[in-house]
Amino acid sequence: xxxxxxxxxxxxxxxxxxxxxxxxxxxxxxxxxxxxxxxxxxxxxxxxxxxxxxxxxxxxxxxxxxxxxxxxxxxxxxxxxxxxxxxxxxxxxxxxxxxxxxxxxxxxxxxxxxxxxxxxxxxxxxxxxxxxxxxxxxxxxxxxxxxxxxxxxxxxxxxxxxxxxxxxxxxxxxxxxxxxxxxxxxxxxxxxxxxxxxxxxxxxxxxxxxxxxxxxxxxxxxxxxxxxxxxxxxxxxxxxxxxxxxxxxxxxxxxxxxxxxxxxxxxxxxxxxxxxxxxxxxxxxxxxxxxxxxxxxxxxxxxxxxxxxxxxxxxxxxxxxxxxxxxxxxxxxxxxxxxxxxxxxxxxxxxxxxxxxxxxxxxxxxxxxxxxxxxxxxxxxxxxxxxxxxx
Amino acid sequence: xxxxxxxxxxxxxxxxxxxxxxxxxxxxxxxxxxxxxxxxxxxxxxxxxxxxxxxxxxxxxxxxxxxxxxxxxxxxxxxxxxxxxxxxxxxxxxxxxxxxxxxxxxxxxxxxxxxxxxxxxxxxxxxxxxxxxxxxxxxxxxxxxxxxxxxxxxxxxxxxxxxxxxxxxxxxxxxxxxxxxxxxxxxxxxxxxxxxxxxxxxxxxxxxxxxxxxxxxxxxxxxxxxxxxxxxxxxxxxxxxxxx
Numbered sequence: 001x002x003x004x005x006x007x008x009x010x011x012x013x014x015x016x017x018x019x020x021x022x023x024x025x026x027x028x029x030x031x032x033x034x035x036x037x038x039x040x041x042x043x044x045x046x047x048x049x050x051x052x053x054x055x056x057x058x059x060x061x062x063x064x065x066x067x068x069x070x071x072x073x074x075x076x077x078x079x080x081x082x083x084x085x086x087x088x089x090x091x092x093x094x095x096x097x098x099x100x101x102x103x104x105x106x107x108x109x110x111x112x113x114x115x116x117x118x119x120x121x122x123x124x125x126x127x128x129x130x131x132x133x134x135x136x137x138x139x140x141x142x143x144x145x146x147x148x149x150x151x152x153x154x155x156x157x158x159x160x161x162x163x164x165x166x167x168x169x170x171x172x173x174x175x176x177x178x179x180x181x182x183x184x185x186x187x188x189x190x191x192x193x194x195x196x197x198x199x200x201x202x203x204x205x206x207x208x209x210x211x212x213x214x215x216x217x218x219x220x221x222x223x224x225x226x227x228x229x230x231x232x233x234x235x236x237x238x239x240x241x242x243x244x245x246x247x248x249x250x251x252x253x254x255x256x257x258x259x260x261x262x263x264x265x266x267x268x269x270x271x272x273x274x275x276x277x278x279x280x281x282x283x284x285x286x287x288x289x290x291x292x293x294x295x296x297x298x299x300x301x302x303x304x305x306x307x308x309x310x311x312x313x314x315x316x317x318x319x320x321x322x323x324x325x326x327x328x329x330x331x332x333x334x335x336x337x338x339x340x341x342x343x344x345x346x347x348x349x350x351x352x353x354x355x356x357x358x359x360x361x362x363x364x365x366x367x368x369x370x371x372x373x374x375x376x377x378x379x380x381x382x383x384x385x386x387x388x389x390x391x
Numbered sequence: 392x393x394x395x396x397x398x399x400x401x402x403x404x405x406x407x408x409x410x411x412x413x414x415x416x417x418x419x420x421x422x423x424x425x426x427x428x429x430x431x432x433x434x435x436x437x438x439x440x441x442x443x444x445x446x447x448x449x450x451x452x453x454x455x456x457x458x459x460x461x462x463x464x465x466x467x468x469x470x471x472x473x474x475x476x477x478x479x480x481x482x483x484x485x486x487x488x489x490x491x492x493x494x495x496x497x498x499x500x501x502x503x504x505x506x507x508x509x510x511x512x513x514x515x516x517x518x519x520x521x522x523x524x525x526x527x528x529x530x531x532x533x534x535x536x537x538x539x540x541x542x543x544x545x546x547x548x549x550x551x552x553x554x555x556x557x558x559x560x561x562x563x564x565x566x567x568x569x570x571x572x573x574x575x576x577x578x579x580x581x582x583x584x585x586x587x588x589x590x591x592x593x594x595x596x597x598x599x600x601x602x603x604x605x606x607x608x609x610x611x612x613x614x615x616x617x618x619x620x621x622x623x624x625x626x627x628x629x630x631x632x633x634x635x
Contacts, residue, residue: 002508002509002511006508009496009497009501010494012496013495013496279490279492282492283486283488283492283494285453285477285480286453286480286488286492287481287486287505287506287509287553288477288478288480288481288506288509288510289477289481289509290474290477291473291477292474381454382453382454383448383453383454386453386488
């Protein structure tokens with residue numbers, strides 16, 4: 001308690017020098033939290049968007065389905081086994097049929113993925129009901145805004161699509177754009193065309209069949225059977241996790257440099273402090289403070305820089321970070337090509353674990369860095385210190 | 392010379408302090424045998440390098456003898472650990488340095504309070520003791536000043552208050568007036584004489600300042616680390632309040 005009291009006195013007595021040091025440390029500290037908050041927000045937003053519009057609470061894939069291999073699609077379809085049918089019937093899952101096709105627009109042939117979805121489904125937050133409401137004679141289709149932009153399609157446009165059915169026969173028909181949805185998830189938008197499941201099953205001669213089944217978020221998965229494999233969210237999000245991890249490593253390098261610079265300032269201060277305060281150290285010893293006591297005093301003084309930085313940071317950064325988390329940060333259009341489903345604004349997330357973890361990290365590192373130079377005091381002779389000499 | 396009693400405050404026996412040099416060693420104290428009783432107002436005098444400060448440091452448990460023994464308040468200095476020596480200093484010994492060595496970021500009150508914080512004295516007692524000490528050195532009105540706002544004489548008086556605030560048995564003063572003018576030196580000495588009289592605190596000086604030497608009741612002259620004279624003298628009568 002005495003050490004803390006004296007350390008506070010010494011630190012506050014340092015005046016402007018103390019506050020400059022605390023300012024630098026708190027800036028580093030807040031930058032680390034702000035940057036990590038951005039990554040957490042990026043990951044949270046991208047995960048939420050992917051889960052709500054594409055992944056659900058996990059998926060069942062047909063044994064031969066490989067989303068990265070379009071050649072697998074002709075063989076990746078089958079009627080649902082009893083268990084999965086039960087889930088679909090209860091509304092806890094929705095089947096999706098995926099067929100490779102082509103779109104003719106303005107004389108160009110554009111490869112697309114035709115995806116059949118139940119218009120009445122409530123598992124994914126895709127506006128599939130637009131497929132039920134359509135009144136035209138051609139089968140209605142739902143596309144995303146990117147797809148609409150790339151293909152020049154608008155609501156009400158009729159366009160020809162071509163595909164190969166289950167028997168290997170090429171077929172074509174005209175479809176009408178019933179709705180253009182706005183989504184941040186590229187993989188349900190770019191090159192995708194959503195049709196009523198029953199219509200696509202009929203077109204592809206795959207009645208009652210599906211390629212994958214998406215579970216509702218709160219649905220309990222059942223044991224996979226036969227030709228169907230269960231893919232949980234950990235698996236489905238692994239690519240996104242890997243991307244975020246890569247970004248976070250890059251960000252960590254930046255914040256490690258920041259932390260290093262801040263710690264350099266603390267180390268420098270401690271070394272200079274011991275050099276400049278040799279007589280004070282000698283006086284402390286003469287007044288009955290042990291060497292251990294002096295080491296503790298200097299270490300606590302150094303560590304208190306981090307405590308003051310945390311307090312100062314909380315004062316000026318809390319409103320700023322709160323505002324950022326509420327209002328978000330505008331994202332450039334180019335972010336779409338990065339593979340993150342972020343949308344127009346990125347909303348940073350500052351979790352208690354992030355703030356607490358960063359605070360503890362900075363405090364521990366500052367304490368260690370503050371302690372290192374003080375070990376010299378252990379070798380210091382009080383008589384030399386009183387004369388202003390370092391032993 | 393003071394007659395040694397059964398348990399003197401300080402006793403040195405064949406005290407030697409030597410520093411290793413590239414060739415041989417430098418002997419700072421050479422077989423010093425001295426005894427000091429409680430309540431003495433004594434000084435170690437001699438030219439620079441005669442061993443005054445070295446002896447003071449050993450008696451103050453800041454340094455250890457190379458040979459011989461130094462017994463202070465019943466503690467053998469040469470056997471004390473760092474922690475035990477710190478304990479002895481914090482409880483029983485006050486220091487006054489040539490430069491006041493006040494903590495610049497503390498107020499006068501906090502500087503004087505410091506030894507009591509080290510002792511762990513309760514706050515109420517601490518506050519009263521600091522006020523008393525500042526009254527003794529007539530600086531009660533400067534309690535909230537920082538050392539930078541004080542004159543050299545005032546700073547040294549604060550240092551005296553800090554040395555005596557815990558009522559130590561022994562105050563060691565190393566050239567306490569070296570940086571002061573005659574008037575301030577006189578005031579400082581007057582203060583220390585009064586404290587010696589009122590609190591029975593033993594004062595041991597290291598000095599070659601004639602202004603101090605004139606007021607010592609016992610003068611030990613050192614030369615090249617050896618005691619060459621140990622004399623009791625009459626104090627200067629003009630010091631206010633002084634009673635031999």
